[in-house]
Amino acid sequence: MNLALRDIRHNLGRFLLTCLGLGLLLGVALAMVGIYRGVVEEALSLAHGLRADLWVVEAGSRGPFAEASRIPGDVREAVARLPGVIAAGGVTFQTVEARHAGGPDAAPAPEPGLAEDWVRERLGEAGRQRIGTVLRLQVVGYEPDRPGGPPSIVEGRGIGRGRREMVADRGSGLAPGAMVEMGGVRFRVVGLTARAVSTGGDPVGWITLRDSQELQFRLTPPAARRAQQGGGGGQPQDTVNAVIARLSPHARVEEVAAGIRRWKHFAALTAPEQEVVLTRSVVERARRQIGLFTVVLLLVSAVIVALIVYTLTMDKMREIATLKLIGAPDGSIVALVMQQALMLGAVGFAGGTTLLLAAKDAFPRRVLLGPEDVGSFGLVVFGICLLASLLGVRYALRIEPAQALGG
Amino acid sequence: MRAPLVELVGVAKGFGEGEARVQALSDITLSAMPGEVVGLRGPSGSGKSTLLNLVACILEPDAGLLRLAGETVWQGRWAPGDLRALRREKIGFIFQFHNLLPFLDAIDNVALALTLNGVPLAEARRRARDLLDYLQVGKRASAMPAKLSGGEAQRVAIARALANHPRIILADEPTAALDSERAQVVMDLLRRVAREQSATVLVVTHDEKIFSRFDRLIGLRDGRIETETRPSTAEDV
Ligand SMILES: Nc1ncnc2c1ncn2[C@@H]1O[C@H](COP(=O)(O)OP(=O)(O)OP(=O)(O)O)[C@@H](O)[C@H]1O
Numbered sequence: 001m002n003l004a005l006r007d008i009r010h011n012l013g014r015f016l017l018t019c020l021g022l023g024l025l026l027g028v029a030l031a032m033v034g035i036y037r038g039v040v041e042e043a044l045s046l047a048h049g050l051r052a053d054l055w056v057v058e059a060g061s062r063g064p065f066a067e068a069s070r071i072p073g074d075v076r077e078a079v080a081r082l083p084g085v086i087a088a089g090g091v092t093f094q095t096v097e098a099r100h101a102g103g104p105d106a107a108p109a110p111e112p113g114l115a116e117d118w119v120r121e122r123l124g125e126a127g128r129q130r131i132g133t134v135l136r137l138q139v140v141g142y143e144p145d146r147p148g149g150p151p152s153i154v155e156g157r158g159i160g161r162g163r164r165e166m167v168a169d170r171g172s173g174l175a176p177g178a179m180v181e182m183g184g185v186r187f188r189v190v191g192l193t194a195r196a197v198s199t200g201g202d203p204v205g206w207i208t209l210r211d212s213q214e215l216q217f218r219l220t221p222p223a224a225r226r227a228q229q230g231g232g233g234g235q236p237q238d239t240v241n242a243v244i245a246r247l248s249p250h251a252r253v254e255e256v257a258a259g260i261r262r263w264k265h266f267a268a269l270t271a272p273e274q275e276v277v278l279t280r281s282v283v284e285r286a287r288r289q290i291g292l293f294t295v296v297l298l299l300v301s302a303v304i305v306a307l308i309v310y311t312l313t314m315d316k317m318r319e320i321a322t323l324k325l326i327g328a329p330d331g332s333i334v335a336l337v338m339q340q341a342l343m344l345g346a347v348g349f350a351g352g353t354t355l356l357l358a359a360k361d362a363f364p365r366r367v368l369l370g371p372e373d374v375g376s377f378g379l380v381v382f383g384i385c386l387l388a389s390l391l392g393v394r395y396a397l398r399i400e401p402a403q404a405l406g407g
Numbered sequence: 408m409r410a411p412l413v414e415l416v417g418v419a420k421g422f423g424e425g426e427a428r429v430q431a432l433s434d435i436t437l438s439a440m441p442g443e444v445v446g447l448r449g450p451s452g453s454g455k456s457t458l459l460n461l462v463a464c465i466l467e468p469d470a471g472l473l474r475l476a477g478e479t480v481w482q483g484r485w486a487p488g489d490l491r492a493l494r495r496e497k498i499g500f501i502f503q504f505h506n507l508l509p510f511l512d513a514i515d516n517v518a519l520a521l522t523l524n525g526v527p528l529a530e531a532r533r534r535a536r537d538l539l540d541y542l543q544v545g546k547r548a549s550a551m552p553a554k555l556s557g558g559e560a561q562r563v564a565i566a567r568a569l570a571n572h573p574r575i576i577l578a579d580e581p582t583a584a585l586d587s588e589r590a591q592v593v594m595d596l597l598r599r600v601a602r603e604q605s606a607t608v609l610v611v612t613h614d615e616k617i618f619s620r621f622d623r624l625i626g627l628r629d630g631r632i633e634t635e636t637r638p639s640t641a642e643d644v
């Protein structure tokens with residue numbers, strides 16, 4: 001005869017209500033875990049997407065994401081000639097406020113799930129209605145046929161030889177055929193990628209390196225432009241933010257990097273080094289902020305579970321005293337309290353997880369939850385419930401059988 | 408010669424400290440034999456419940472000697488051993504307020520006492536039903552305690568107290584919630600159990616209508632035994 005279960009069944013409504021509240025709280029805590037994972041994932045998303053084995057940047061900088069880096073575009077040839085390097089390409093990065101400038105009446109092809117409805121509702125059925133909408137884009141300039149392009153096209157095609165073409169991420173809400181205006185120049189969206197975002201979560205748009213250099217030039221204030229050009233004409237320079245290199249599988253990355261570091265004016269970062277820079281530096285504060293908040297939420301959950309279990313036990317004071325009076329051993333009383341705490345945690349966890357998994361795509365930034373995240377969160381909740389029930393257990397064990405007597 | 412099941416020698420019990428100290432019981436010496444139904448009467452605050460709770464090992468005496476079923480349970484301190492196991496196996500306790508577990512139906516309230524003693528659940532339920540039938544509340548076996556009348560609940564509680572065939576049955580005003588007819592039924596039942604199982608029954612009561620049902624009636628006043636009578640009309644059932 002399981003007393004914990006029987007007591008819960010007797011007060012089912014109240015138990016479920018408590019579970020609902022705890023479930024919401026645990027759902028929020030789990031959301032924080034997902035947001036945390038999402039921030040890290042998004043920070044690495046672009047670097048991963050570009051599939052660089054080696055980043056060549058300005059000497060003394062840890063660019064191009066963490067710090068500004070400007071190097072001459074022709075460095076790519078020098079890098080490409082190094083033994084072990086298969087291909088090298090110059091890339092530029094700039095964050096641009098682009099303007100939607102019309103295009104086919106294609107409905108946006110946004111993220112799957114809830115977001116789809118959300119975008120439809122907000123942006124209307126036709127692309128036409130979105131003319132003038134400001135889009136924040138992370139624009140990547142690259143040379144077609146060299147490293148630096150979009151990882152994979154999920155709709156439309158890649159950038160051809162022609163100019164003023166763009167491959168944009170689906171997250172921008174742009175559809176193939178749409179026109180985008182940046183720095184007074186119009187680009188036609190020819191293809192889409194999925195889940196390519198900047199470290200800040202902005203969707204990425206790829207254009208050719210030449211277009212991007214022109215754009216960079218146009219977006220620079222005239223005074224700065226003159227200074228850069230040494231007062232000279234109106235032509236953009238062949239400057240890039242980084243050169244990315246792919247190595248042959250047999251090449252030793254460290255050796256190639258060491259070779260580049262010996263060159264004056266340049267620094268080299270391997271892919272793992274870039275990852276460290278991205279997670280430890282670029283999103284460090286966001287990561288710590290969210291991490292800390294997750295811990296706070298878990299502590300709050302622990303306190304709340306402890307309070308709930310404590311009150312549940314206090315409400316059963318008389319029954320527990322009666323159990324002791326009719327000779328129930330301490331073990332069965334501890335089991336009663338702990339099992340209820342665990343059932344509470346289990347139902348709350350299941351509810352919170354279901355809720356979050358259903359809602360996670362509605363978040364503006366990525367909420368990333370793998371089975372292992374959910375699994376370890378479940379273990380943490382289990383531990384919290386066990387710990388939190390100790391207070392109730394202590395109370396239950398201190399109840400005197402004599403407390404069953406009297407009115 | 409048969410040995411007494413309940414034996415108290417010079418037992419005292421007080422509550423509180425200093426000014427607020429209340430001497431609830433002083434120098435209580437009494438013993439009760441198997442098959443005997445003993446009544447405890449006296450004005451409110453005279454120490455009846457305290458005496459019962461001492462015998463149930465719910466309260467610890469301050470002085471004296473307490474012996475149950477031939478074993479010394481308290482003399483200066485508790486004898487080594489599991490008090491709760493002792494209560495489970497030797498003592499049946501009937502409360503003034505029935506104290507049924509609100510989340511178990513009538514039959515499981517009784518069966519629980521049996522499963523605590525290691526009886527398998529199915530067997531425990533079968534025996535619980537027999538007991539409820541015997542106490543004429545079999546029809547209410549699957550009712551929750553909140554849905555039982557005072558008399559029904561009290562009889563379920565009695566069934567629970569009797570489930571493990573305890574040698575010592577303690578009842579604190581078991582008939583307070585019952586009409587006089589039901590009260591007589593309960594008393595008859597306790598007498599029958601005492602006879603059939605050679606158990607000792609100790610009953611605290613205010614109820615003059617059932618005084619005649621006791622083998623012996625002990626009167627308490629201010630924590631001392633004042634009178635001891637043998638109601639002559641007591642008869643076997
Ligand atoms: N836990 C306790 N703490 C302090 N004093 C107590 C406690 N229990 C009983 N007393 C005191 O001990 C005395 C005897 O109490 P007891 O409950 O045994 O009386 P009683 O004869 O059962 O009375 P009633 O007929 O009202 O039930 C009373 O003065 C009471 O106030």
Ligand SMILES: [Mg+2]
Pocket residue numbers: 455456457
């Ligand atoms: Mg009393």
